[in-house]
Amino acid sequence: ITLLEGDHDHDSEDGDDGHDHDEVEYDPHVWLSPKNAKAELANIRDGLKRVDPDHASDYDTAFEEQDRAFDELDEEFRSRLSDLPNKTIVVSHAAYGYLCEAYGLTQRAITGIDAEGEPDAKTMASIIDFVKENNVKTIFTEELVSPKVAQSIADATGAECRVLSPVEGLTEEQEKEGADYLSLMRENLDTLVTALS
Numbered sequence: 001i002t003l004l005e006g007d008h009d010h011d012s013e014d015g016d017d018g019h020d021h022d023e024v025e026y027d028p029h030v031w032l033s034p035k036n037a038k039a040e041l042a043n044i045r046d047g048l049k050r051v052d053p054d055h056a057s058d059y060d061t062a063f064e065e066q067d068r069a070f071d072e073l074d075e076e077f078r079s080r081l082s083d084l085p086n087k088t089i090v091v092s093h094a095a096y097g098y099l100c101e102a103y104g105l106t107q108r109a110i111t112g113i114d115a116e117g118e119p120d121a122k123t124m125a126s127i128i129d130f131v132k133e134n135n136v137k138t139i140f141t142e143e144l145v146s147p148k149v150a151q152s153i154a155d156a157t158g159a160e161c162r163v164l165s166p167v168e169g170l171t172e173e174q175e176k177e178g179a180d181y182l183s184l185m186r187e188n189l190d191t192l193v194t195a196l197s
Contacts, residue, residue, distance in 0.1 A: 029166055032099040034077065037181065038070040069182055077103050077189055086196040090131055090159075091140045092150045095166040105192075110139075110149055118149055131157040138195035140164035143171050162191050 031037040045063040049056040081103045089096065094109035108130055110119055119127070131139070131153060139154045139161050141147040147161055154161045165184045174184070 027094060027097040029095045029168075030098050031167060031181070032096060032185075033102040034070050034074040034185065035102060036098055038067060038074075041066055041070065073182055073185055074102075076186070080189060080193050081105065081196075084193065084196040086136075088134055088136065089140055089164075089192070089195070090127065090136050090138070090153070091164065092142055092145055092147070095142075095168075096164070099188075105196075110153065124149075124153065127153055128156050131159055138162050140191075140195075142166055143174075144169055162195060164188055164191055 031040060041063060045059045048059045052059075087104060088106045088108060089100070090108045091110065093111045094107065096105075096107045099105070100107045108127065110123075110127055130136070136157070137159050139150045139157075139159050141150040141161050141163060143163055143165060150161050153159070165188055167181060167184050167188075170179055
């Protein structure tokens with residue numbers, strides 16, 4: 001997934017937006033599609049079998065258990081997101097392209113792939129207009145990133161901020177609760193359904 005033109009404001013008065021246009025930004029968050037995460041899991045299984053062939057059947061068994069769980073998660077996303085009236089999410093950074101592509105959603109990102117970036121005033125105004133024009137009720141931020149910019153947009157538009165996890169790391173509380181990929185993705189699904197209903 002490459003970033004779309006709409007994910008960045010490429011115009012500036014002097015024609016230089018500060019980006020090197022020869023450098024294409026790719027979305028590395030492939031795991032946010034359960035089907036992709038399952039493929040990654042299969043690659044891990046195959047790698048482990050190559051370096052530890054004596055335990056190949058153990059890796060196959062572990063994969064088969066997770067294989068079903070990932071298929072069930074994918075089906076939950078498909079069935080719960082398919083009939084929602086709204087299909088556009090506004091997110092703090094462009095991490096959700098694979099998730100959106102898999103389930104018919106569209107993301108509008110406040111910043112690009114870099115979660116720590118901040119938009120300029122023109123980009124902020126454009127996103128605020130987009131939120132108002134499209135009746136977006138929720139701006140998504142993340143656990144491990146400052147919600148300052150997302151909250152500013154929410155405040156300017158009457159939207160609310162909610163957390164949507166890019167599943168890149170766990171907070172201390174999540175670790176204590178035994179959170180994992182499946183539980184975080186189900187929390188994401190609940191959050192999306194609430195926000196888009």
